[in-house]
Amino acid sequence: MTAAEGRPPWWTPRVGEWEVLLALAATPGSLPAAVATRLAEGRDPSSLLRAHSPDPGAVADRLRALGLRLLVPGDEGWPLSATPPDPPCAWLFVAGPAPPEAAASVAVVGGRRASPLRQAAARSIGAGLARAGWCVVSGGAVGVDAAAHAGALDAGGATVVVLGCGLDVPYPRGNTGLFAKVLASGGSLVSEHPPGSQPRAANFLPRNRLIAALSAAVVVAEAAEDSGSLSTARAAGSRGAGRVLVLPGAPWDPGAAGCNQLIRDGATLVRSLADILEELGATVTGAPPNSTGAWPGLDGPARAVLTALIDGQLVTSGRLAAVTELPPPTLDAALLDLELAGLIRRTTAGVQAISLPTGQAASPRGPPSAGPAAEEHKEVD
Numbered sequence: 001m002t003a004a005e006g007r008p009p010w011w012t013p014r015v016g017e018w019e020v021l022l023a024l025a026a027t028p029g030s031l032p033a034a035v036a037t038r039l040a041e042g043r044d045p046s047s048l049l050r051a052h053s054p055d056p057g058a059v060a061d062r063l064r065a066l067g068l069r070l071l072v073p074g075d076e077g078w079p080l081s082a083t084p085p086d087p088p089c090a091w092l093f094v095a096g097p098a099p100p101e102a103a104a105s106v107a108v109v110g111g112r113r114a115s116p117l118r119q120a121a122a123r124s125i126g127a128g129l130a131r132a133g134w135c136v137v138s139g140g141a142v143g144v145d146a147a148a149h150a151g152a153l154d155a156g157g158a159t160v161v162v163l164g165c166g167l168d169v170p171y172p173r174g175n176t177g178l179f180a181k182v183l184a185s186g187g188s189l190v191s192e193h194p195p196g197s198q199p200r201a202a203n204f205l206p207r208n209r210l211i212a213a214l215s216a217a218v219v220v221a222e223a224a225e226d227s228g229s230l231s232t233a234r235a236a237g238s239r240g241a242g243r244v245l246v247l248p249g250a251p252w253d254p255g256a257a258g259c260n261q262l263i264r265d266g267a268t269l270v271r272s273l274a275d276i277l278e279e280l281g282a283t284v285t286g287a288p289p290n291s292t293g294a295w296p297g298l299d300g301p302a303r304a305v306l307t308a309l310i311d312g313q314l315v316t317s318g319r320l321a322a323v324t325e326l327p328p329p330t331l332d333a334a335l336l337d338l339e340l341a342g343l344i345r346r347t348t349a350g351v352q353a354i355s356l357p358t359g360q361a362a363s364p365r366g367p368p369s370a371g372p373a374a375e376e377h378k379e380v381d
Contacts, residue, residue: 008053011046019056020045021072025091025194027053032192033206036090059194066168066195068095083242085213085235087206089192095167096188099160099214104367105135106280107215107236108151109208109229110144110222114255116345116354117312119144121247122221123151124355128273130157132282134367137162137215139207140179140189142172144221144229153181162211163191164203171199190214205231212236216367217243219276220267223258230258233267245270245279253311280367298357301326301334309344309353316350 008023024035024045035048063069071078072091077098080089099105106129108122126136126148136152138145140161152159159182163171167189170176179189192210193203208228212218212235223229223246236242244267249256263269270276298306301324308323309315315323321331335351338344345354 006051007046007049008051008055010055011049011053015046015056017045018072020049021091022056022059022070023053024048025070025093026059028194028197031202031206032090033087033209036088039090040088062195063093066095068093068167068195070094071098080213083213085209087209089210089213092190092192093167093194094188094190096183097186099137099188099190100135100158102214102216105137105160105215106276107137107211107218107232108144108148109138109211109218109220109232110148111224111227111229111255112141112143112145114143114222115312116352117309117356118222118247118255119147120355123147123154125219125221125273125276126151126159127155127157129276130155130159132277132280133157134280135160137211139163139204139211139228139232140172140175142174146175146178148221149178149182149187152187153178153185156185159185159187160214161187161189162207162214163189163199164193164207165191165199166193166195166197167191168195169198204228208232209235212242215242217245217276217280219270220244220246220259220262222247222255223262224254225257225261227258230262233262243279244268245276250311253313256311299334301330302337305331305334305338305351306343306353306356309351312353314347314350314352320351 027050029050038048039045070091071094079099079101083102108126110118110122122144129136130152135158136148137160138148140146140149140163149159149161161179161182165171182189192206205228208231211232215236218233218236220229220233233244236244244262246259246262246267247270248263249259251260268279304324304326305320308320321328324331326334335344335346339346343353343355343357345352
């Protein structure tokens with residue numbers, strides 16, 4: 001086949017398969033998952049090259065300049081051998097160390113517009129998982145994803161950011177500082193898309209299947225109807241071995257509609273970090289999750305206020321007074337205590353929970369397959 005028919009001018013039959021894959025991975029056009037499917041069907045990689053496929057030498061030089069590398073199946077550190085996604089994955093661009101295999105990782109996902117309370121829950125879950133030795137995987141978006149990554153960083157644990165654009169593209173721009181911290185702490189950024197690729201809408205559903213494939217379980221902290229978090233959870237469930245764990249919510253909470261749907265369809269309901277760790281095989285200690293000890297240090301009025309704010313939605317002061325039936329002086333005192341504790345936020349529009357007290361603890365036993373590799377990852381991020 002001549003260059004005019006499809007192959008680029010630099011190609012000859014003497015070009016090695018690795019160089020062909022490098023050029024193919026950097027070729028603009030088809031979604032990587034579509035190309036990977038053709039390769040999985042046995043297509044010759046060189047037959048998928050296009051006239052505009054870049055010279056592999058130039059691609060390698062650019063990756064070195066950006067501090068990136070390309071991993072393909074069979075390479076040392078390829079993280080998807082035991083859990084190949086569907087559609088398949090033919091390569092990963094990586095910044096930082098290679099991600100651990102799925103047996104050592106848990107995904108935490110949710111929406112960009114999640115309530116502050118659900119973002120706080122995601123950050124707490126990310127930190128708790130990291131303290132227990134698990135790598136936290138998410139998609140790097142604002143909202144729940146960023147909170148989960150930040151929680152892992154808070155705890156000095158490992159985290160992997162799976163992006164739907166080139167690793168050199170600052171998206172979302174507000175999280176570029178977070179990504180820099182991930183890399184500085186020894187974490188990883190990964191993407192199927194070559195440098196320079198913009199965050200097209202079509203990239204994100206395929207991205208979600210990678211988040212699921214890189215994780216032994218997916219924890220859904222927030223999911224509206226038809227959200228991307230649902231696609232990640234379903235990708236995990238379709239693998240058979242993947243666990244789906246979900247934070248429930250009130251029927252009127254729009255951020256919980258997808259969560260409640262997943263639970264109805266058979267996902268594991270999560271009441272606390274302890275439930276997640278139990279599902280993963282950790283040993284849990286502490287009081288039952290529904291005991292009053294789960295909110296230590298709170299008196300009755302403060303507990304009543306938090307109960308009224310439990311879905312994370314904004315509640316007007318008048319509505320809060322009616323729901324709690326607390327006298328105005330008692331309600332004001334409870335709100336002040338909770339505000340000083342950093343558990344609620346008061347504005348002219350109303351009151352909103354932004355965090356909840358923690359209760360249970362778990363032993364820091366890591367993933368079931370923890371070994372030398374897992375210990376290495378425990379040091380990062």
